[in-house]
Amino acid sequence: MxxxxxxxxxxxxxxxxxxxxxxxxxxxxxxxxxxxxxxxxxxxxxxDKQSTNHDKTYIVYQNSVANGKTFSWAWTPNVMANEVQEKITGVKYASHSTYPSGKLITVGDKKISSKAIFADLNFVKIFNYKFIKGNPQQVLKDANTIILTKSFAEKLFGNEDPINKTIKLENQDILKVSAVIDDVPANNSIIFDCLMPWALFEKREAWIREGNWGNNMCLTVVQLKENAFFAKANAEMLGIYKRNQKGNTAEAFLHPLTKWHLYGDFENGKSxxxxxxxxxxxxxxxxxxxxxxxxxxxxxxxxxxxxxxxxxxxxxxxxxxxxxxxxxxxxxxxxxxxxxxxxxxxxxxxxxxxxxxxxxxxxxxxxxxxxxxxxxxxxxxxxxxxxxxxxxxxxxxxxxxxxxxxxxxxTDSSVSVRKVLVVGQFVFAACLIICTAIIYQQLNYVKNKPIGYNKSNLVQIAVQGKMADQVKLALLKSKLLKSGAVSDVTFFSQDITEHGNNTTDVSWQGKNAGESILFNNGGIGSDFIKTIGTELVAGREFLTNSANDTNSVMLNEAAVKMMRLENPVGAKIRFWGNERVNVGVIKDFVVESVYQKVAPMIFFPSSTWGAAAVIVRINPNQNISSSLETVDELVKEIEPNYPVNRKFVDESFEVKFQDEKLLGTLSNWFGGFAIFISCLGLLGLALFMAEQRKKEISIRKVLGASTGNILTLLNKDFIKLVAIANIIAFPVAYIIINQWLSTFEYRVSISFLPFALAIVISILIAILTVSIQSIKVAKANPIDALKYE
Incomplete structure (x- = not known):
């Protein structure tokens, strides 16, 4: 059968x-x-589900109340891991590590920038990376060793066995390769090229050795013996800051590793x-x-x-x-x-x-x-x-x-069912048209919203090696300006498009007792305002090469508003334990999310902390390519041992819109596919209806009906179906898109335009689709349909 x-x-x-x-x-x-x-x-x-015990692994988060909100982030003190390992119930391993950062690795003539992590042995045990070469039990014990991923080892040594060979880190430390592991999968939150001992980190950065519960500077990962311990362990985590530092109001909690990527948004301390x-x-x-x-x-x-x-x-x-x-x-x-x-x-x-x-x-x-x-x-x-x-x-x-x-x-019942199915198809198609249109409106609205500075022709150059020296930076600035390739140069202590450091250690006269305000902070060089193209609202900038400004700060408008300062210029502010004087107010400009309000920010002279980026504005009167070549040559003169790491600010800024662009593009593509398939369904119904009404149409033609009359007759019913679909789709689409927009502080208002667009597009598609078959039927010879009657 x-x-x-x-x-x-x-x-x-x-x-x-x-x-x-x-x-x-x-x-x-x-x-x-x-x-x-x-x-x-x-x-x-x-x-993050590649490790064997991923379901028992947790990231330590902290909740900190400031500005009337609860902020949550996966940054913790360097002493957190040992405290958790020793005093929290059910913990099998606790580890601390740095987040991946750029480090120069040198082997012979090869100089390669890599993503590097400093971590302890427990880190390897928790994530149980697959070892290709080396002993997993012996790695990371010697401070002068390094673990390489397979692909990075091949970049450095080709087909040679890398074990026990040496590499140079940042042109300073000589390290021996102790192991090679499989590449970390791309769908992992912690991706790196090489892994180095925490002891080496302490050796390179002396301040790391000091246990400070107020300094959140690393990632802490915890693996429980069994998940049955989770409730008790999480309860014991709550008071860990308070127990170790008087007056520290932060709270710690365990966030599942498997939810780290997917559930990364927090409100009031909850995912x-x-x-x-x-x-x-x-x-x-x-x-x-x-x-x-x-x-x-x-x-x-x-x-x-x-x-x-x-x-x-x-x-x-x-x-x-x-x-x-x-x-x-x-x-x-x-x-x-x-x-x-x-x-x-x-x-x-x-x-x-x-x-x-x-x-x-x-x-x-x-x-x-x-x-x-x-x-x-x-x-x-x-x-x-x-x-x-x-x-x-x-x-x-x-x-x-x-x-x-x-x-x-x-056929009455089958036609009715088919009509319902076609309406259902176009309800979905209309919803997609409306939602996609509003997603693009929102994206364009935020992209075109003033960000407080001019990112056009603005280039960032990472400070590496000898460039960190203040004398070298001053020399580089002088050479860049003399070259004519750039019109302005300044320095910044972080990437201008990324989230940087923040602190609540700021106080001033008139601050309410117990009030906690979270300030972003950054070091800026002279000519900062002119270079990035923002405005000085009040006061003055930091003086160039002046020792008198080492205890000066500047505020942005959001900070002045949050601090309720009537006369901000000259206000005395206690910052990082020292009393300082505010000398100026800078117009708010976007550093973090373009979808949220600009956070309070306090600025200090970059010379007191160090610059992480040189910011230059390319001379608009010169050829951009040749200007960039000149910039690269001058940077290499100052630091020849590092490859020049530069990028346009507007290109980096585009990353902020990645999720929304992805959502809009995929909705657009697959919405188009859905509409195309819906058209095929409509064509099927049109074929059926035309077949059913073939004799009726022939009689009408014999009695004098024109092709236009026939097309109107056949299209009328389908336009009704599409109109009904739009009426159903409108409230559904409104609810969906309004819910999506509610997550943004800056958002477009929902206008009638996307709904009108959905009506026009869906009706045009319906008419074109149905007319393909209708014209064929309307132009057919009536004799063919009536000769049997």
Whole structure:
């Protein structure tokens, strides 16, 4: 029986090539879209789950109340790990490490910038990295050793065995390679090229040796013996700051490693989501696109009902049961799904390089993974049975006597169901159009919102090696200005586009007792305001090369407002234990999130702390390429041992919009696919309706109706369906997009424009799709339809 049904299914597919191609194409695009989205969701979902005991591993977070809010971050004191290891119940390992940072590694003539981490032995035990060479029990004990990843070892030593060979760190420390580990997977929150002992960190930075509960400077990772200890361990973490430092009001808590990437947003000290919200949207999008493809299949299959009515009648007359007919139609559906899946694989493999480039990650299909094949089988079975269920039940319900006597198949109910399905498709399509339009409005609004400085032609150069010397920096500034390649030069203690240091150790006359205000802080050089293109609101800048300004500070507008200073210039401010004088007020400019209000910020002369970046404005009157070459040459003159690390500020600034751009772009692409599949469903309904009304149209033409009259008649019903879909979609889209916008302090207001756009686009698509078939029917010779009457 199966063999017979299979042959019949193949014959039907071949006999109705047009319908088969539309069905296969629609399902293939739906499956391919669904698969790409699911591959991306699976990639993000597997973040930080590579280690054996990832489910028992936690990141130590701290909650700190300031500015009337609770701030949460994974920065902790260097003494946290030992305290947790010794005094918290159920802890197997506790480790501290630095976050990955750029370090110069030299081997012979090779000088390579790397992502490096300083950590202790417990760090390796917690994440149980796969060791290719070396003894996992002996690494990180000797301060002058280093662990390399496989790819980084190949960069440094090629095919040679790197064990016991030496490298130079930052042109200072000679380190021996003690081990080589597998590369850290890209979907990991802690990615590095090399791992060095914490003892080496203490050797290089003397201040690290001091135990200070007020200095949050590293990452602390904890592994529990069993998760049964979690509740008690987390309760004991709450008072750890207070127990070790009088007056420290911060609270510590354990955040699961597996939620670190996906649940990174906190409000009032509680995790409220993060990347997981975007994954939910993509998961819903994948399901809806697949459902639309299945609905499209149903529409096209039932549209052929009259053509298959006699086949069903004959088969029932010779003894076929309804069960066997349902089996046959489901088999046809599964066969179509299988062919569509093969085509979908081809589309996915072609599309993945583009999406990898778009997402800046490496998505791939793991054909060797048994879970992938199980998931694919479930997806195929689900698609095949869902798409084939209604056609199988509907087609197998025909009564053989009525069909074989020549009575027309009653189609009212099937048409109604198809209309409902088409409305459902366009509800989703209209929602996507509205949401995508508002996402782009929000992105453009924030990108074009004034940020407080001019980032055009602004370049940052990382301070490395000898450049950190104040005399060398002054010399570099002088040479850059004399070269004419740049018009202005200044220094900053951090990357101007990234979050930097912050502190609550700021007090002033009039501050309320017990009030905690969190200030961002940064060191700035002379000509800072002119170079970055911001404004001096009041007072003056720091004096160039003046010892009198070592105890001076400057504030931004947000700090003045938060401190409630009526006369900010000249105000005495206690900062880092010293009394200082505010000499000026700088206009607010964006350093952290462009979606949030500018935080209070206090500035000090960069010479008192050290500069991390040289900021230059490229001379607009000179050729940019030659100016950059000149800048690179001058930097190399000052520090020839390091590769020049420079970047345009506007390019770095674009990273802030990465998530929103990703959401908008993927919504745009897959929304387009969903609309295309919906058009195929609409085309299926148009084919059916045109077939049903063929004789009516012919009679109308004989009686004098024009082609325009016929097109209006056929399009009118479909426009009604699309209009109904938009009416349903509007409140749904409004609720979804309003919820998304509520996460931003700066956001666009929801206007009628995106809704009008959805109406225009969906109606135009409907008219164009239906007219393709309608014109064909309207221009047909009436004799062909009426010659049997």
């Amino acid at each position: 199966f063999k017979l049904n299979f042959k019949i299914a193949l014959r039907n597919l071949w006999k109705n090539k047009g319908f088969s191609l539309i069905n296969i194409g629609g399902l293939a695009i739906g499956l391919a879209s669904c698969m790409i989205l699911l591959i991306y969701v699976a990639y993000e979902w597997s973040y 409220v989501g993060g990347k997981i919200d975007q994954l939910r949207i993509f998961l819903l999008l994948a399901f809806c696109i697949l459902l639309i493809a299945c609905v499209n299949f149903m529409n096209l299959s039932t549209a052929r009902s009259e053509g298959r009515a006699k086949e069903v009648g004959v088969r029932k007359a010779i003894g076929s049961s309804r069960k066997s007919l349902i089996s046959q139609f489901l088999l046809e559906s599964v066969l179509l799904t299988f062919i569509s899946t093969v085509l979908a694989f081809i589309l996915v493999e072609i599309s993945l390089p583009y999406f990898n480039n778009l997402l800046n990650i490496k998505l791939e299909i793991d054909y060797s993974n048994i879970n992938f094949w199980i998931g694919l089988l479930i997806l195929m079975t689900f698609t095949g049975f869902i798409s084939g269920s209604y056609p199988a039940l509907y087609l197998s319900s025909f009564e053989p006597i009525k069909v074989l006597k020549g009575f027309r198949v009653k």
